[in-house]
Amino acid sequence: MKKERYKELFFLFSFILLSFLILFCAFFLGINDLSTKEIFNDNSSGTLTPLAMARITRILASFLVGGSLALAGSVYQAVLHNPLAEPFILGVSGGAAVGTALAFITGAAVTGTFFIPLFASSGGLFAVLLVLLLGMTGRGEKNTILLSGVIMGTLSSSILMCLISFAGTQEMCSITWFLMGDLSAADPVLLRFSCFFAPLIAFLLFLLSPKANALASGEDYARGIGVDPVKTGYALLILATLLTAASVALSGIISFVGLIVPHILRKWGFADNRKLFPLSFFAGGIFLIFCDFLSRNIFQAREIPAGVITSFSGGLLFLWILYKKNLNGRKGL
Amino acid sequence: MNMDTSSVLSAKDISFSHTGKEELFSHLSFTLPKGEFTVLAGSNGCGKSTLLRILAGFLPVSAGEVLLHGSPIHSFSRKRKKPGFVPQELPEAEEMTVRELVLTGLLAGKGLFPFATGKEKAKVQEILEELDLTHLAQRRCASLSGGEFRRAAIGMSLVRSPEILLLDEPCSSLDYGHAQSLMLFLQKMCRKHFLTILMVSHDLILPAKYATNFVLMKKGEIFAEGAPEKVLTKENLEEVYHIPFEVLSSQKNFPVPIPADRETPPQQ
Numbered sequence: 001m002k003k004e005r006y007k008e009l010f011f012l013f014s015f016i017l018l019s020f021l022i023l024f025c026a027f028f029l030g031i032n033d034l035s036t037k038e039i040f041n042d043n044s045s046g047t048l049t050p051l052a053m054a055r056i057t058r059i060l061a062s063f064l065v066g067g068s069l070a071l072a073g074s075v076y077q078a079v080l081h082n083p084l085a086e087p088f089i090l091g092v093s094g095g096a097a098v099g100t101a102l103a104f105i106t107g108a109a110v111t112g113t114f115f116i117p118l119f120a121s122s123g124g125l126f127a128v129l130l131v132l133l134l135g136m137t138g139r140g141e142k143n144t145i146l147l148s149g150v151i152m153g154t155l156s157s158s159i160l161m162c163l164i165s166f167a168g169t170q171e172m173c174s175i176t177w178f179l180m181g182d183l184s185a186a187d188p189v190l191l192r193f194s195c196f197f198a199p200l201i202a203f204l205l206f207l208l209s210p211k212a213n214a215l216a217s218g219e220d221y222a223r224g225i226g227v228d229p230v231k232t233g234y235a236l237l238i239l240a241t242l243l244t245a246a247s248v249a250l251s252g253i254i255s256f257v258g259l260i261v262p263h264i265l266r267k268w269g270f271a272d273n274r275k276l277f278p279l280s281f282f283a284g285g286i287f288l289i290f291c292d293f294l295s296r297n298i299f300q301a302r303e304i305p306a307g308v309i310t311s312f313s314g315g316l317l318f319l320w321i322l323y324k325k326n327l328n329g330r331k332g333l
Numbered sequence: 334m335n336m337d338t339s340s341v342l343s344a345k346d347i348s349f350s351h352t353g354k355e356e357l358f359s360h361l362s363f364t365l366p367k368g369e370f371t372v373l374a375g376s377n378g379c380g381k382s383t384l385l386r387i388l389a390g391f392l393p394v395s396a397g398e399v400l401l402h403g404s405p406i407h408s409f410s411r412k413r414k415k416p417g418f419v420p421q422e423l424p425e426a427e428e429m430t431v432r433e434l435v436l437t438g439l440l441a442g443k444g445l446f447p448f449a450t451g452k453e454k455a456k457v458q459e460i461l462e463e464l465d466l467t468h469l470a471q472r473r474c475a476s477l478s479g480g481e482f483r484r485a486a487i488g489m490s491l492v493r494s495p496e497i498l499l500l501d502e503p504c505s506s507l508d509y510g511h512a513q514s515l516m517l518f519l520q521k522m523c524r525k526h527f528l529t530i531l532m533v534s535h536d537l538i539l540p541a542k543y544a545t546n547f548v549l550m551k552k553g554e555i556f557a558e559g560a561p562e563k564v565l566t567k568e569n570l571e572e573v574y575h576i577p578f579e580v581l582s583s584q585k586n587f588p589v590p591i592p593a594d595r596e597t598p599p600q601q
Contacts, residue, residue, distance in 0.1 A: 214437055217424035
């Protein structure tokens with residue numbers, strides 16, 4: 001009992017320390033290193049310099065996007081009983097991306113910025129619905145849901161390609177960056193919206209976390225302890241999808257954060273969703289800030305999108321989990 | 334209002350079909366005796382597990398009704414009052430610790446408050462002690478033996494203090510030692526805490542020793558019901574399972590039913 005407590009406390013302490021270190025590096029280090037003198041315009045007015053302001057915006061966007069995706073991943077994994085379920089693999093990110101691209105191409109995005117998350121959410125929810133419907137044909141088998149997600153992702157990317165081919169040169173460029181996951185161009189209005197929206201949904205999910213535990217145990221266990229698996233399952237999936245859609249609208253497709261972060265946290269013993277949900281949100285945020293920091297600094301002359309780093313490391317982890325599962329001789333994924 | 338105090342859960346004249354065409358149950362009535370350890374047995378596909386799920390309120394019936402304390406089971410909004418249900422499969426959340434799993438039983442059913450009160454923590458501790466799981470409370474369920482994990486799964490239901498506990502083949506993956514421990518535990522819960530138990534089982538030998546009541550099902554009907562020695566007779570078992578049986582008697586006069594030699598394959 002005590003040993004476990006110490007392990008958890010040690011983890012939390014290291015996590016907080018690491019977070020501060022990453023925040024410090026992400027703020028001060030980059031192609032243009034910030035010195036303390038460059039943070040404020042001058043000491044009397046107290047306003048931030050444009051460079052400092054850009055860094056803070058970027059860090060905030062990374063935190064919200066990373067946190068949202070990691071939390072959404074934890075939720076999908078609990079509801080679908082599959083450690084490989086994640087916004088990108090399930091095709092939710094793809095659906096939301098199609099919605100966002102449509103908002104740009106139809107001109108809705110110009111009419112009002114709020115059309116972007118609205119379109120993204122519709123795309124994401126539509127994708128989830130299709131994946132669940134397709135998944136039902138396999139009697140809820142784990143692999144069928146994942147495969148449906150993969151198909152959904154492929155369909156989304158083909159629609160996106162089609163939209164790109166119709167778009168003008170400038171739109172083509174911005175959609176392509178968007179597909180790679182770009183944290184440098186977060187829209188300030190959307191960012192302000194996400195600052196309220198993401199923590200609010202995260203809090204609602206935290207309130208639902210004991211019910212998510214019941215669902216993760218199995219449908220009949222949930223029913224047996226007074227949880228309606230269908231209603232609760234849909235509530236959790238819709239909230240996770242809205243969270244994904246908001247982050248896609250903000251930064252494009254950033255894959256595998258929802259796989260990597262919950263996986264590591266569970267390995268550290270945080271499998272109870274009451275702990276996993278809030279920790280996923282914070283750790284996911286810090287993780288993406290770190291990935292974004294790397295993306296700015298790996299190559300001195302050129303910046304690569306943060307999505308490249310997450311998908312590369314996530315892809316390797318995905319293979320590793322598959323390999324381990326096959327090694328253990330378990331059935332399915 | 335049903336004033337019959339000897340039963341808390343009953344099915345009155347129920348009909349049910351999985352596909353909407355062929356009925357599995359047609360006007361079946363069944364009363365679960367209060368405070369007894371009842372075992373439900375029968376051949377594969379006779380409807381044992383379905384009846385259990387109907388009694389738990391999981392499956393809707395096409396005719397008749399399931400009564401809990403004399404009122405239709407679906408009218409019970411207070412979930413705590415409903416029977417506890419332990420499925421045949423072990424919980425999938427095997428990365429959680431035993432304590433977290435048992436606590437889930439308590440927290441998930443109540444409103445939107447993810448923290449356990451002092452009283453609830455004490456209740457979890459009490460159940461862990463009752464199930465002899467205190468020393469394993471911080472262990473991940475995946476690292477437990479089948480018997481320990483099964484006890485933790487039962488703890489998830491028991492922590493809500495149900496009056497009735499429904500179990501679907503809890504011993505199916507256990508060896509005789511672990512199965513016997515589980516039977517002893519259920520017998521204790523029945524005697525000490527007046528828990529009413531209905532357990533589906535394929536094994537007849539162990540339940541014959543520990544259960545107080547036996548129900549034999551055949552093709553969607555209750556074939557025989559009563560004390561083990563009255564139900565587990567050679568004639569009844571041969572009629573239900575379509576194979577020859579011998580029923581021996583143990584030193585303490587418990588019936589010991591065992592399949593006898595046969596020459597022809599069973600008739601279905």
